[in-house]
Amino acid sequence: GAGVSQTPSNKVTEKGKYVELRCDPISGHTALYWYRQSLGQGPEFLIYFQGTGAADDSGLPNDRFFAVRPEGSVSTLKIQRTERGDSAVYLCASSPTPGAGELFFGEGSRLTVL
Amino acid sequence: GENVEQHPSTLSVQEGDSAVIKCTYSDSASNYFPWYKQELGKRPQLIIDIRSNVGEKKDQRIAVTLNKTAKHFSLHITETQPEDSAVYFCAAGPNDYKLSFGAGTTVTVRA
Numbered sequence: 001g002a003g004v005s006q007t008p009s010n011k012v013t014e015k016g017k018y019v020e021l022r023c024d025p026i027s028g029h030t031a032l033y034w035y036r037q038s039l040g041q042g043p044e045f046l047i048y049f050q051g052t053g054a055a056d057d058s059g060l061p062n063d064r065f066f067a068v069r070p071e072g073s074v075s076t077l078k079i080q081r082t083e084r085g086d087s088a089v090y091l092c093a094s095s096p097t098p099g100a101g102e103l104f105f106g107e108g109s110r111l112t113v114l
Numbered sequence: 115g116e117n118v119e120q121h122p123s124t125l126s127v128q129e130g131d132s133a134v135i136k137c138t139y140s141d142s143a144s145n146y147f148p149w150y151k152q153e154l155g156k157r158p159q160l161i162i163d164i165r166s167n168v169g170e171k172k173d174q175r176i177a178v179t180l181n182k183t184a185k186h187f188s189l190h191i192t193e194t195q196p197e198d199s200a201v202y203f204c205a206a207g208p209n210d211y212k213l214s215f216g217a218g219t220t221v222t223v224r225a
Binding site for chain 2: 004031033040041042043044045048056058059091095098099100101102103105106107108
């Protein structure tokens with residue numbers, strides 16, 4: 001596609017449920033990133049993939065969060081036992097290679113945990 | 115880790131005037147400083163970036179300055195237009211991907 005695509009655009013779930021958020025990066029981009037943006041704040045780094053492997057997952061807040069990118073393209077962010085504090089917009093970005101500079105962000109998935 | 119502070123949180127300017135947003139960072143290892151613009155409900159988009167080996171960079175009406183000694187950098191928008199109204203985020207990091215963002219500045223350009 002022309003840009004980074006994220007689904008769903010909105011997700012409302014109940015506390016304790018499991019959630020999956022999907023990111024389809026720009027074709028040919030090898031680097032993929034997940035950020036989280038809370039209301040009124042800047043994006044917060046979660047994890048970075050180079051190809052299929054997580055090159056840096058130091059931003060994941062705890063072990064309820066996990067992300068995969070099995071074929072080096074589409075990535076899924078998985079959140080177990082959701083908590084109200086997980087409510088945020090989850091942004092995915094990609095770039096042609098690491099060190100290329102610009103991160104191309106998607107529109108985000110807005111997660112609301114009731 | 116890196117801590118980025120951004121000021122002001124809101125900025126209202128008359129069309130045609132200049133806007134300046136300032137950021138400070140804490141980690142001397144940071145050497146990449148991008149600025150992103152985010153319109154309401156839209157994705158953040160890069161408008162300009164600077165690396166630590168450069169003190170100033172300009173792109174048409176937008177310029178960024180960096181003072182590594184003082185650990186601060188600034189965004190300057192000249193001849194502001196209504197379409198410049200948005201939230202602007204500064205960021206800093208040791209590389210291009212692990213960025214720490216400021217809390218954002220909401221810029222309103224009054225016609």
